[in-house]
Amino acid sequence: MFTRPDDWAKLTWQQKRDLRLDRWINGEGIKFDSPEAEKNYKARATRLAKAVKMEIPDRVPCAVPTGWFPAMNAGVTLKEVMYDTEKMKWAWLKFVDEYDSDTFDGTLFFQAPVSDILDSRTMKWPGHGLPDDSHSAYQYVEGEYMKADEYDIFMKDPLDFQLRYYLPRTMGIFEPFADVPSFSSFEGLPQRLMVMAQDPRFQKFMKAIQEAGKHVPALQKADYETSQAAYAKGFPAFRGGLAVAPFDAFADNLRGTHGMVMDMYRQPEKIHEAMEFVLPELLNGAVSMADMTDCPVIMMPLHKGDDTFMSNKQFETFYWPTFRRLLLDMVEEGLIPFPVAEGAYNNRLEYISDMPKSSVVWMFEHTDMANAKKTVGKVSCIAGNIPVSTAYTGTVEDMKEACRRLIETCAPGGGYILSGGSTFDMAKPENLHAMMDAAKEYGVY
């Protein structure tokens, strides 16, 4: 748990970040397996921190984009690991033992039994909407979970909106909440809750919640133990929390792509109002996650700002201004925003270059890395983007060659992390080794 010194408010963002980075690099609270593991951990974290700060590390850091690869590597299906935390833990630690990387990507624990009990309608996963042997971990089911005329209801009272509008549409067990009056009144709330407790439908709900709740501690324990074991073996986490761009918060989770695009023409002012409204909330979430995990890096998967979803004009009107402010606010708190630009960001490079030097790390999927290096790469560390196709179908030579070219393009002067365009769930095992080999062979400064 990160605690702030008394003079926190007087520090510059760089000083705040250094305090956070120091704790992370020192691995406070980690019981390392051996002095060597501790040395490795600190070397890896230092390497990553230097890249983030656009200094020159000993070599290019390499973040193997693990994804669900450990399940395949261990010969178990995604369904098995999703329903069996022990199996998940075993598979992930097996991966940590067998593969070298400068980061530990986390467990991706997805608790399928809990989602079954909650009757989640926004996700499909192996055994629940996807085939048991599916190679895709989950599929998000997009919908208008907030209707076009519900922005004001959402902003008036977010928890009330969640309980009575959003959750009844996205989780079966919350259906009874769709029929109850608002929770906004404090005078009536306790009595309301007590009376609700008598309704058989809510009793069913509470039973389900309790049932689901029973699974969660096991999940949290397994997740915690797996991560701690990985850190103890010398692999630092490069993700202290998750955040999303304000536009995506609405486009992905609430309005859906179709709804959001309509709103951009029919009620643009509502989108702006709502994005302003969630901005502090998103910031608070990111700060408290980073405080809790002692890792200042906040991963931000980006979706609807991609080249194909909107024009530059729309990007600069709807997507970038609030997103940029969120990034700046996070930086001001000493966090390291780590946006993952899914899709292509070739048309956005000029915009996103407008940030304080070395304050953000940009991960790219299909973006042209030479252009990225020349633009955003001048002010920010960049990461990416070995094609998934190469990792899945290429030879070791192909893989090493792809890495070599990326290092040649992006590494000069520092500020580069070798990584994939997206996760390597079904990569050839030897290609993951090849990636690390390439970093060591070509990435030394």
Added chain:
Amino acid sequence: MEGIKNWADLSPAQKREERYKKWLAAPGVKFKNKEAENLYKERVTRFIKALKMEEPDRVPCMLPTGYFPAYYAGYDLKTVMYDYEKQRDAWMKFMDDFGDMDTFGGPGLVLPAPALEMIDHKTHKWPGHGVADNVAAYQFVEAEYMKADEYDKLIMDPSDFWLRTFMPRQAGAFEPLARLPHLTAFIGIPIFFLGRFADPEIQQAYKTIFKAGEEIIKWQETIGVVAREAIERGYAGFSGGFSGAPFDMLTDMLRGTRGIFLDMYRQPEKIHEAMDRLVPLVIQEAVETADMAMAPIVMMPLHKGERSFMSPKQFEEFYWPSFKKVLLGMIEEGLVPMPFAEGNYIPRLEIIQDMPRASMVWYFEFMDMARAKATVGRNNCIAGNLPISTMVTGTPRAVKEGCRQLIETCAPGGGYILSAAASMDQGNIENLHAMMDAAKEYGVYKK
């Protein structure tokens, strides 16, 4: 309102008219007999006309019965708070014995003490629990249930604030709710939110809430039985719910008098921001409650806008603007707000008089009713204010005389409801009869 086409297109007056129609029609009520039905319609019509600033057959009367039925039946507030059967019997007996009255107040404000005990309710004391057994009232326990630096929690996510910040302080049984994390819809899955439900203390809280809920249901059944009986016998229900002024909500429940007055100097903008946030919520709550009720009148007890609490300048800056927004918001939806101005509102008359005609009713406690009639009363119905001292200690004759004077002052032209300044919880039933008699004897409008 449900069942009305084009509700959104109606004017406030048309919406109010629809709500009056519903009150008069009493959908779903099986009257005991034709006479009861006729009496009901007569009584409701009398109120509606007074509210519309028209002349009814005679001045309508709201008797200040309060907890009187409990004492009349030989019990006290404590007894009926703990024993719902006695509560029901007492109110039934009063109904049987009294006879003709324009409206009948049920035991809805007699809180169920067993439920309060189970949840370790901390914001009230009641007879036998913090105040003496023979006290005829509750005592609110004022405190800073919201701290000076917690305005933003309320402003950002009100329901979340009630659930995780306010309720844990309101009752011991809700304390574990403070351990719930903040639920947001932005990052998908609320699994970790739900995880806390496995916390044994939160499960215990749920069990307590469940048990207290059983009590609440029993108590509500009692209230339901009495209310049904009253309306079937032809007594008009008058209340369509309770609400209040945003400033009072902040002061009474959250910041306390001391806290809010410091805030008025130290962080006035936070008070305004919080009240802006509360306004739509208060309106929404009032509309939802009234939609479920028969009558469209919303009772609004007022506290800190009274003359001794703040200056006229402070009233105009902190109290009135948001309160007026709430009133107008309710009126917009066809509700009839009935602020009950506790204490002295004489210096406020000029400020509060500027409201749409025949849209609401002002109920006064300490007031110069002639001045009220000449200001607020020109546009809107007024109610009040026979001194409670006369009600409790005066003779029936003194009560009748007081009522006569009130009627002479306030009734001309319509727009007046005869009532007392507060409720007479203990006293002589003859004084209630005297008030009713006065309405019939002096309150008739000549055709």
